[in-house]
Amino acid sequence: MRVPRRCKTEYFISKILPILRKKKAIRLGKFDYRLSNRIDEDLQKLRCRVNYHALRFTLPLESMGQRLVERLRQKSDRYIALHLRFEADMLAFSGCYYGGGEKEIQELGKMRKRWKTLHTRNPDRERRNGRCPLTPEEVGIMLRALGFRNDSHLYVASGDVYGGEDTLASLKQMFPNYHTKESLALEGELAPFTGYSSRMAAIDFIVCAASNVFVTNNNGNMARILAGHRRYFGHKRTIRPNARKLGALFLARSNMTWDLFASKVRKAQRGHMGDPKEMRPGRGQFFENPSACICEASNKEANPIALQEGMLVDQEDFLDHHSSSSSEMDNEEEDVDPDLDDAVLMQEEDMDQEDGELGVDDEAEIKNVTSIPV
Numbered sequence: 001m002r003v004p005r006r007c008k009t010e011y012f013i014s015k016i017l018p019i020l021r022k023k024k025a026i027r028l029g030k031f032d033y034r035l036s037n038r039i040d041e042d043l044q045k046l047r048c049r050v051n052y053h054a055l056r057f058t059l060p061l062e063s064m065g066q067r068l069v070e071r072l073r074q075k076s077d078r079y080i081a082l083h084l085r086f087e088a089d090m091l092a093f094s095g096c097y098y099g100g101g102e103k104e105i106q107e108l109g110k111m112r113k114r115w116k117t118l119h120t121r122n123p124d125r126e127r128r129n130g131r132c133p134l135t136p137e138e139v140g141i142m143l144r145a146l147g148f149r150n151d152s153h154l155y156v157a158s159g160d161v162y163g164g165e166d167t168l169a170s171l172k173q174m175f176p177n178y179h180t181k182e183s184l185a186l187e188g189e190l191a192p193f194t195g196y197s198s199r200m201a202a203i204d205f206i207v208c209a210a211s212n213v214f215v216t217n218n219n220g221n222m223a224r225i226l227a228g229h230r231r232y233f234g235h236k237r238t239i240r241p242n243a244r245k246l247g248a249l250f251l252a253r254s255n256m257t258w259d260l261f262a263s264k265v266r267k268a269q270r271g272h273m274g275d276p277k278e279m280r281p282g283r284g285q286f287f288e289n290p291s292a293c294i295c296e297a298s299n300k301e302a303n304p305i306a307l308q309e310g311m312l313v314d315q316e317d318f319l320d321h322h323s324s325s326s327s328e329m330d331n332e333e334e335d336v337d338p339d340l341d342d343a344v345l346m347q348e349e350d351m352d353q354e355d356g357e358l359g360v361d362d363e364a365e366i367k368n369v370t371s372i373p374v
Contacts, residue, residue: 001026003034009043037286047286048293052232057202060192065206068184072207075177076153080143081211083204083226084158085133085218091162095121096132100163127251130244134217136161137170138250142241143215144174145265146273153177155211157204159197181207213274215239224288227274232290237274 001016012035020026028034035047056062072079091098092111095118098104112118126132134142144150154175161167172178181190181203193199201222208214208226214236216223223240230236245268253261271278281291 002029003031005034006036007034008036009039035286041292044286044290044292048232048290051287051290052229052293057206061199061202062206064185064189064193065203067189068181068203068207069210071184072153072155072179075179078212079153079155079179080148080213080215081155081157081208082139083208083214083216083218083223084136084139084156084161085216085220085223086136086161086167087159088162090133090218093118094126094132095123096126097123098132098135098162124251127247128244130242130247132243132247134241134243134246134250136168136217138246139215139217139241140171140174141250141253142246142265142269145262146239146269150174151177153179155179155207157181157201157208209233211236213237213239215241217241224285228286228288228290232293235276235294239269239274240272242268242272 001019003016004011016026016028039047057065088108088111092108093115095112123132143152152175154171154177156171156178158180181200190200190203193203205222205226209229214226214230216226216238219240227238227240230238246265249261249264249268256264279289279291281289283289286292
């Protein structure tokens, strides 16, 4: 069965439950976003019981994921996980330009024609509106600007990255301790899962969930579910790029010094650094922000969930050890419904005002920002 988007509980009781009783089991296709965010708190808590306790990966998947986590911990007691969406079809759908020249324009343009309803977009405008996922290089630059050193260990969960090793080269140079499930697994260890994208994604999910810091270059379902999972189990830091502000900065980064650029990145990321009170209760999708299931005040002794499987870590300690600089992040939040984000365009004057606030159009000393200090 397919369920309409954002159904109230009454729909499930009147339409789904009778069939479930008759057939004993049903498969709900396209289930993301299907149940409304606004249901009774008791049902929200039941929802958390299902999401975070009843639903489990199969033992082979769980065992494989935990083995990779243990191998990472042997290399470093702290690591960053990056969920990198940079597949060709995703880039084609975005309508953005990623610096690949005429070859990219032709390849992605041809692929984009698969979607008959997509109109032609202005790549620069899309980037200024924050509708372009950050490139691997831009993610690396953002992390370095936030203060993460190049000796930090980085686990990357991704599909087939468009451009392959050439696209990843800059990120690997910035973070030489670069790991994937393929690089951590022993020969033949991934064979039972290879060829099944959902199984491979499940392994990435397990490793990302256990990381000290989780970073994403996209706002897709897996990234949101991971963010909610990490909030629920003791709150672990999730960094969400403020693509709208960072897009403007990256367009102007060659016109400012590294120190100036880094300070503007830190300013742009206020409210997107995964602080506990960053997202207000009820904002975002419930699986991203399960606020009804999270105590307002608790401690490690009184909160067994926070201790489950040793997943609680000291976030500030990680930043102290792996950052070359620090800055106080304000708990600002853009009052934008994520579901409306893809439908609403910024007005031109708003973008110009925001550029002025960030200083991306000022006449700074011209130096190449890609000269990143070690």
